Amino acid sequence: MTPEKSIFEATGKPLQEYIPQLSVDCVVFGFHTRQLKVLLLKLPFHDVWSIPGGYVLQDETVEQAADRVLFERTGLKDVFLRQFRIFSAPDRNDFPPLMEIIRQSGYSGEQADWLDRRFVTVGFYALVDYTRAVPTPDAVSEESAWRDVDMPCSLMMDHRLILDTALEALRLQLNYQPIGMNLLPEKFTIPELQRLYEAILGKKLDRRNFQRKIHSYKILTDLNERLSGVAHKAPSLYSFNKENYTKALKEGLNAGW
Amino acid sequence: MTPEKSIFEATGKPLQEYIPQLSVDCVVFGFHTRQLKVLLLKLPFHDVWSIPGGYVLQDETVEQAADRVLFERTGLKDVFLRQFRIFSAPDRNDFPPLMEIIRQSGYSGEQADWLDRRFVTVGFYALVDYTRAVPTPDAVSEESAWRDVDMPCSLMMDHRLILDTALEALRLQLNYQPIGMNLLPEKFTIPELQRLYEAILGKKLDRRNFQRKIHSYKILTDLNERLSGVAHKAPSLYSFNKENYTKALKEGLNAGW
DNA sequence: ACAAAAGTGTTCCCCCTACACCCATGC
DNA sequence: GCATGGGTGTAGGGGGAACACTTTTGT
Numbered sequence: 001m002t003p004e005k006s007i008f009e010a011t012g013k014p015l016q017e018y019i020p021q022l023s024v025d026c027v028v029f030g031f032h033t034r035q036l037k038v039l040l041l042k043l044p045f046h047d048v049w050s051i052p053g054g055y056v057l058q059d060e061t062v063e064q065a066a067d068r069v070l071f072e073r074t075g076l077k078d079v080f081l082r083q084f085r086i087f088s089a090p091d092r093n094d095f096p097p098l099m100e101i102i103r104q105s106g107y108s109g110e111q112a113d114w115l116d117r118r119f120v121t122v123g124f125y126a127l128v129d130y131t132r133a134v135p136t137p138d139a140v141s142e143e144s145a146w147r148d149v150d151m152p153c154s155l156m157m158d159h160r161l162i163l164d165t166a167l168e169a170l171r172l173q174l175n176y177q178p179i180g181m182n183l184l185p186e187k188f189t190i191p192e193l194q195r196l197y198e199a200i201l202g203k204k205l206d207r208r209n210f211q212r213k214i215h216s217y218k219i220l221t222d223l224n225e226r227l228s229g230v231a232h233k234a235p236s237l238y239s240f241n242k243e244n245y246t247k248a249l250k251e252g253l254n255a256g257w
Numbered sequence: 258m259t260p261e262k263s264i265f266e267a268t269g270k271p272l273q274e275y276i277p278q279l280s281v282d283c284v285v286f287g288f289h290t291r292q293l294k295v296l297l298l299k300l301p302f303h304d305v306w307s308i309p310g311g312y313v314l315q316d317e318t319v320e321q322a323a324d325r326v327l328f329e330r331t332g333l334k335d336v337f338l339r340q341f342r343i344f345s346a347p348d349r350n351d352f353p354p355l356m357e358i359i360r361q362s363g364y365s366g367e368q369a370d371w372l373d374r375r376f377v378t379v380g381f382y383a384l385v386d387y388t389r390a391v392p393t394p395d396a397v398s399e400e401s402a403w404r405d406v407d408m409p410c411s412l413m414m415d416h417r418l419i420l421d422t423a424l425e426a427l428r429l430q431l432n433y434q435p436i437g438m439n440l441l442p443e444k445f446t447i448p449e450l451q452r453l454y455e456a457i458l459g460k461k462l463d464r465r466n467f468q469r470k471i472h473s474y475k476i477l478t479d480l481n482e483r484l485s486g487v488a489h490k491a492p493s494l495y496s497f498n499k500e501n502y503t504k505a506l507k508e509g510l511n512a513g514w
Numbered sequence: 515a516c517a518a519a520a521g522t523g524t525t526c527c528c529c530c531t532a533c534a535c536c537c538a539t540g541c
Numbered sequence: 542g543c544a545t546g547g548g549t550g551t552a553g554g555g556g557g558a559a560c561a562c563t564t565t566t567g568t
Contacts, residue, residue, distance in 0.1 A: 021276050022377060058375065062345040086340055086379050088319040118315065120279060122343050176429075191547070209531070211548065216529095226538095232546040233538035254529095448520075466558065468521065473556090483565095489519040490565035511556095521564070530555085537548075 007107070007115070007139045008055065015114045018055045023121040024066045025053040025159070026081070027166035028074065029149075030130035031183045036149040036199040037130060038163065039073065041141035043156065044104075046097055049147070051159045052138065053121065066124045073144065074133040080182040081126045084169035087158055088120040095157045098140075105140045125166040127182035149199070171200055175253040181240045189227055189235035190214060201257055217253060219245040264364070264372070264396045265312065272371045275312045280378040281323045282310040282416070283338070284423035285331065286406075287387035288440045293406040293456040294387060295420065296330065298398035300413065301361075303354055306404070308416045309395065310378065323381045330401065331390040337439035338383045341426035344415055345377040352414045355397075362397045382423040384439035406456070427457055432510040438497045446484055446492035447471060458514055474510060476502040 008015065028039035040049040054069040056062055063081065070079045099116050107115060135144035147153060155163065170179065179200070180193055194210045214220060221241045226234035265272065285296035297306040311326040313319055320338065327336045356373050364372065392401035404410060412420065427436065436457070437450055451467045471477060478498045483491035 019278050019375075019377065022279060056345070056377070059347045061347065062343055062377065083343055086319055086343060088313070090316045090318065118276075120276065120313070120319065172433075189547090206531075206533095207546085208533080208548075208550090213530090230546095231540050232544085233548080235547055446520090463558070463560090464519090465521075465523090465560080470557085487519090488567050489517080490521080492520055516568090517566105519564100519566085521562105523562080524560090526558085528555105528557085530553105532553085533551090535548105535550080537546105539545090539547100541542100541544090 007102070007105070013057065015111060017058050019058060020114065021117055021119050022056050022062075023053050023119045024056060024062055024069060025051045025087075025121050025123055025162055026066050026069050026073070027051055027123065027125045027163055028070070028133070029125060029127050029166075029170065029183060030133060030146055031196050031199070032130040032146070034195045034199070036196070037146040038149055039128075039133070039135055040145060040147050040153070040155075041073075041137055042143040042145065043097065043101060043140075044142040045101070048097070048154045048156050049159075050141070050156045051162055052144075062122045063124075066122075066126070070126055070128075073136055073138065074128060075136065076128055076133055079126050079128055080178070081124050082169075082173070082177065083122055083124050085123045085165055086120060087123055087162060089158065090118055092121075092158045093118050098156060101140050121162075123162050123166060125170060127179060129183070129185055131185055167200075171202075174200055174257070176249055178240070178245055178249060181242070181245060186239055187223060187225070187237045188239070189237060190220075191235055193238075197257065205257060217244070217248050219248050264359070264362070270314065272368060274315050276315060277371065278374055278376050279313050279319075280310050280376045281313060281319055281326060282308045282344075282378050282380055282419055283323050283326050283330075284308055284380065284382045284420055285327070285390070286382060286384050286423075286427065286440065287390060287403055288453050288456065289387040289403070291452045291456070293453070294403040295406055296385075296390070296392055297402060297404050297410070297412075298330075298394055299400040299402065300354065300358060300397070301399040302358070305354070305411045305413050306416075307398070307413045308419055309401075319379045320381075323379075323383070327383055327385075330393055330395065331385060332393065333385055333390055336383050336385055337435070338381050339426075339430070339434065340379055340381050342380045342422055343377060344380055344419060346415065347375055349378075349415045350375050355413060358397050378419075380419050380423060382427060384436060386440070386442055388442055424457075428459075431457055431514075433506055435497075435502055435506060438499070438502060444480060444482070444494045444496055446494060447477075448492055450495075454514065462514060474501070474505050476505050 030037040030039065039052065041052055042049050052069055052073040054065055056065040066081050070081065071077055102115055103112060135146060137144040149167065180196060183196060184192065190211055193214065194205055198205055219241055220238040223237045223239060225237040227237060228234060287294040296309060298309060299306050309326055309330040311322055313322040323338055328334055359372055360369060392403060394401040406424065437453060440453060441449065447468055450471065451462055455462055476498055477495040480494045480496060482494040484494060485491060
């Protein structure tokens with residue numbers, strides 16, 4: 001018997017239409033209240049979390065599979081997504097509680113056997129606007145929630161390694177990918193952008209120099225508005241100049257933060 | 258009937274012991290006579306080349322699979338190897354000549370069917386000492402040879418994309434990976450190192466400034482020897498100071514070449 | 515001796531760092 | 542008024558770019 005809400009997602013396709021032993025996992029990053037966040041799913045009956053994942057159809061790319069996963073877990077389309085590494089330790093699926101949960105969720109026979117194998121997984125990281133994503137659990141999870149990146153928690157299987165590797169990839173690509181543009185809302189302030197950079201890099205930056213440096217790249221458009229209702233001097237609002245941002249990233253943002 | 262020299266390589270394992278629809282491809286780089294080289298395999302009956310590849314056993318990681326491939330194609334162990342991307346276009350295996358060659362090589366029935374599917378492949382790049390590698394063709398290739406990176410040739414399937422992406426990855430990681438150490442022989446000169454950097458970056462660098470910059474990193478050990486039998490002033494020989502090199506790469510070599 | 519390549523020294527200038535200072539807002 | 546955070550200006554130094562100059566080798 002197949003559970004009404006299937007782990008094979010909204011496709012409703014039989015497992016023959018999926019590539020066996022291959023999965024995608026998406027580390028979804030968001031940014032809110034000065035904190036870098038990750039979208040995680042909580043396993044039922046355990047204080048253990050997992051990274052959203054899914055399987056790859058025979059007629060789609062791994063990117064398209066990750067897109068599906070992202071849409072199902074956040075309601076968002078056209079999300080910024082990058083593969084960063086493959087995880088393929090033969091014993092990475094040795095995690096008995098998960099199989100137990102899968103069977104308790106109503107999977108058995110052929111489907112359970114299909115799931116209970118060694119999987120090679122493609123790690124993606126996704127950058128989303130925190131304010132627009134709607135965390136939604138999958139068929140075997142109890143809850144979906146944003147968690148602070150540096151708030152430690154127990155993750156199943158090798159998901160801690162996947163998360164840490166994603167963070168490192170994010171850090172390394174900060175000067176080459178439109179990370180700010182995808183993690184911040186349409187309008188934002190320079191101090192907000194700085195907080196984001198600090199969260200990703202894990203270190204404090206000089207306020208004054210950050211402003212000059214960001215301005216020198218000419219990647220921001222001044223909206224001639226100021227944030228209202230805020231204590232102290234109201235910061236200016238900006239949006240990204242998409243064209244210049246893309247152009248500047250091609251060269252890399254002069255590294256050295 | 259299975260050909261005596263199997264595409265399933267030296268493992269001699271039946272195809273049930275491999276993960277279906279998953280392969281690894283290794284872009285093997287070398288450096289010789291001022292040129293960046295790639296190890297390629299020539300298909301029989303066609304003027305088309307391919308990147309060395311192989312399949313993944315149920316009890317090994319993709320890295321171990323790539324190691325096997327590397328050993329079989331070059332005779333080298335402990336090769337520097339990095340995965341850089343997954344290629345998963347559903348139609349990437351639509352290349353009729355290959356299947357023809359496979360059948361002509363003696364594969365049929367279950368084995369041919371196993372091979373004649375859509376494969377998702379993990380792209381690796383490998384850096385080897387040109388002077389120590391022994392190019393060796395696989396079961397379906399006519400010849401194995403080093404080719405100049407910028408000497409265009411026809412590559413099967415999406416192997417041109419894989420090669421170009423590997424080159425780009427190499428370029429981007431030049432300041433973060435011990436690329437020089439793995440592509441050059443034990444002893445080398447600074448001008449040789451410069452030629453390597455120029456080949457990877459695809460642009461000329463200033464001789465004088467390159468020297469100063471490399472020295473400032475303190476990653477070289479002066480061997481107090483000079484190249485002999487060479488026209489003009491004999492350049493000094495150096496080897497890498499592995500410890501300092503590793504340390505310097507952690508921070509990144511100040512980018513900006 | 516001369517050509518060609520290795521290696522050193524020097525100047526200029528840009529950009530990064532570091533702060534000092536001014537501005538705006540809530541209490 | 543005062544504390545707090547946003548934003549601008551400026552002085553100083555390190556290092557990269559450009560190039561003159563010296564050294565070494567084969568022919």
